[in-house]
Amino acid sequence: MACALPLERYKSSTSLQVAPSVFRQVRNSSFVSWNSDSNKKNQRQFFVTMQADNRVSRNMHTSSDNKIPHVLTVAGSDSGGGAGIQADLKACAARRVYCSTVITAVTAQNTVGVQGVNIVPEDFVAEQLRSVLYDMHVDVVKTGMLPSLNIVKVLCRSLREFPVKALVVDPVMVSTSGDVLAGHSVLAGFREELLPMADIVTPNIKEASALLNNVPLRSVSDMRTAAKLIHDLGPRNVLVKGGDLPDSLDAIDVFFDGEEFYELCSPRVNTHNTHGTGCTLASSIAAELAKGSSMFSAVKLAKRYVETALDYSKDLFIGNGAQGPFDHFLALKNIDQCCHRQDSFNPNCLLLYAVTDSSMNRKWGRSIADAVKAAVEGGATIVQLREKDAETREFIDAAKVCLEICRSYGVPLLINDRIDVALACDADGVHVGQSDMPAHLARSLLGPEKIIGVSCKTIEQAEQAWVDGADYIGCGGVYPTSTKANNRTIGLDGLREVCQASKLPAVAIGGIGLSNASVVMESVPNVKGVAVVSALFDRECVLTETRNLHTVLSEAMLSRK
Numbered sequence: 001m002a003c004a005l006p007l008e009r010y011k012s013s014t015s016l017q018v019a020p021s022v023f024r025q026v027r028n029s030s031f032v033s034w035n036s037d038s039n040k041k042n043q044r045q046f047f048v049t050m051q052a053d054n055r056v057s058r059n060m061h062t063s064s065d066n067k068i069p070h071v072l073t074v075a076g077s078d079s080g081g082g083a084g085i086q087a088d089l090k091a092c093a094a095r096r097v098y099c100s101t102v103i104t105a106v107t108a109q110n111t112v113g114v115q116g117v118n119i120v121p122e123d124f125v126a127e128q129l130r131s132v133l134y135d136m137h138v139d140v141v142k143t144g145m146l147p148s149l150n151i152v153k154v155l156c157r158s159l160r161e162f163p164v165k166a167l168v169v170d171p172v173m174v175s176t177s178g179d180v181l182a183g184h185s186v187l188a189g190f191r192e193e194l195l196p197m198a199d200i201v202t203p204n205i206k207e208a209s210a211l212l213n214n215v216p217l218r219s220v221s222d223m224r225t226a227a228k229l230i231h232d233l234g235p236r237n238v239l240v241k242g243g244d245l246p247d248s249l250d251a252i253d254v255f256f257d258g259e260e261f262y263e264l265c266s267p268r269v270n271t272h273n274t275h276g277t278g279c280t281l282a283s284s285i286a287a288e289l290a291k292g293s294s295m296f297s298a299v300k301l302a303k304r305y306v307e308t309a310l311d312y313s314k315d316l317f318i319g320n321g322a323q324g325p326f327d328h329f330l331a332l333k334n335i336d337q338c339c340h341r342q343d344s345f346n347p348n349c350l351l352l353y354a355v356t357d358s359s360m361n362r363k364w365g366r367s368i369a370d371a372v373k374a375a376v377e378g379g380a381t382i383v384q385l386r387e388k389d390a391e392t393r394e395f396i397d398a399a400k401v402c403l404e405i406c407r408s409y410g411v412p413l414l415i416n417d418r419i420d421v422a423l424a425c426d427a428d429g430v431h432v433g434q435s436d437m438p439a440h441l442a443r444s445l446l447g448p449e450k451i452i453g454v455s456c457k458t459i460e461q462a463e464q465a466w467v468d469g470a471d472y473i474g475c476g477g478v479y480p481t482s483t484k485a486n487n488r489t490i491g492l493d494g495l496r497e498v499c500q501a502s503k504l505p506a507v508a509i510g511g512i513g514l515s516n517a518s519v520v521m522e523s524v525p526n527v528k529g530v531a532v533v534s535a536l537f538d539r540e541c542v543l544t545e546t547r548n549l550h551t552v553l554s555e556a557m558l559s560r561k
């Protein structure tokens with residue numbers, strides 16, 4: 001029976017003294033070393049002590065402010081470093097999540113194929129699981145290669161003993177080179193034990209077919225049927241990956257949450273460096289879940305990350321085989337800057353969205369930087385540089401200065417229309433309209449971390465923005481405006497209709513200012529904020545106008561609660 005022990009007892013308990021020697025013996029000997037009597041004794045002593053101290057150690061972990069999201073991967077090792085445990089470790093590190101590992105098999109593998117597989121005895125898989133789960137607080141477990149039915153059973157037993165926040169199952173069966181990694185008997189374990197426990201399962205076309213007694217999958221419609229049938233086996237969500245679907249220009253994955261189907265479409269990256277994409281995707285989903293994302297955002301973020309990494313690595317040359325690995329860290333080339341940027345988009349920053357205008361600044365004799373500084377000092381929560389007639393070089397220079405100002409206030413800075421300028425100054429993102437660069441292309445150029453907003457007047461456009469990987473929509477013009485010529489006004493009703501249907505957070509734009517901001521916030525409950533040009537920048541004092549608008553919006557938010 002587990003019991004709570006005082007901290008002093010924990011500190012001096014034998015677990016801390018026994019553990020290192022136990023681990024040394026494991027490292028210096030073969031897997032069967034546990035058969036010796038003395039090791040068995042040590043092992044027993046180790047876990048009896050760990051069990052007794054379990055509550056104390058868990059309390060220590062959960063109370064810590066420095067807790068880092070933690071994924072445990074249960075998978076096989078790939079000596080080539082592209083897939084398996086190695087891909088999982090890299091993906092989690094790139095997504096800034098701690099990753100512990102339970103190795104189920106050691107493969108001799110490279111970019112040509114799998115030359116050998118050594119399955120770890122199930123007792124020792126159980127041993128590794130105990131070592132991690134007794135000691136550490138694991139948020140999410142992700143599974144990859146589970147080469148025997150007994151290993152599946154051992155894992156399920158551990159998961160019942162140590163429930164985690166989420167279980168991500170990548171039902172690895174065949175390597176990219178076509179080598180079999182899990183025999184037929186494992187399928188029964190997946191169907192009967194593991195899948196019913198899974199929060200998501202991520203089969204590719206071949207794996208989905210194998211899980212369903214080899215039904216052929218040839219189209220997106222077949223993938224939908226398969227997703228539904230796999231869902232019937234028990235997992236809460238299913239992602240059928242369509243990368244291998246023949247005759248398709250785009251890569252289409254089908255996500256099914258038990259109620260709705262979503263087709264996640266992305267342009268196919270033309271590269272041979274795809275070894276490890278399945279492992280990386282599943283680990284990245286696990287990482288996002290560990291950080292607290294909902295399932296659907298975790299899937300979208302993970303897909304976005306994998307697509308970006310593939311695109312960055314398309315010309316990489318590692319190994320002479322047909323399918324090379326990709327570089328999980330290239331997207332983080334600018335790792336220092338990434339570290340002090342916000343981790344992911346926070347929709348609350350849409351509350352007071354200040355959009356600059358060069359002609360207004362000229363009229364009032366201000367530089368872009370002066371206008372931006374006054375707006376962020378006054379409480380703008382996000383800034384967009386909308387400099388329609390600026391020269392490119394001038395625009396980049398001004399954007400760099402504005403970025404420094406915004407970063408010092410922790411306010412994101414986006415660039416209107418100009419993806420090139422956003423890249424050149426490393427802005428936090430872009431805002432694009434229906435006739436600008438499509439959001440999915442902007443995403444592939446900017447990478448997974450940047451914020452992308454899309455102007456939408458219709459439900460269909462909002463749906464497309466979401467499919468394209470945007471973070472928010474700008475919806476309007478709500479009221480008539482003279483800032484944007486020939487812009488159709490959609491009114492409060494149009495705003496409400498689009499916002500209610502949108503899966504992305506929305507900000508209202510067009511003719512909004514002090515006099516009507518609270519009406520907008522009150523009449524459209526799920527609008528996140530207002531984007532404003534003239535009410536801030538076509539005024540004598542930008543600071544005062546922003547402060548006043550901030551007060552109005554804060555009050556509107558309070559009255560929503």
Ligand SMILES: Cc1ncc(COP(=O)(O)OP(=O)(O)O)c(N)n1
Nearest residue numbers: 416431432433434455474475509531
């Ligand atoms: C937040 C926000 N929403 C909408 C727009 C308009 O963008 P677009 O339709 O591309 O028109 P231009 O601003 O480029 O004239 C926006 N800029 N910001």
Ligand SMILES: Cc1ncsc1CCOP(=O)(O)O
Nearest residue numbers: 477481483510511532533534
């Ligand atoms: C850029 C834009 N997109 C739709 S309306 C609009 C202009 C908003 O400007 P203002 O806040 O001055 O009405």
Ligand SMILES: [Mg+2]
Nearest residue numbers: 417432433436
């Ligand atoms: Mg535009």
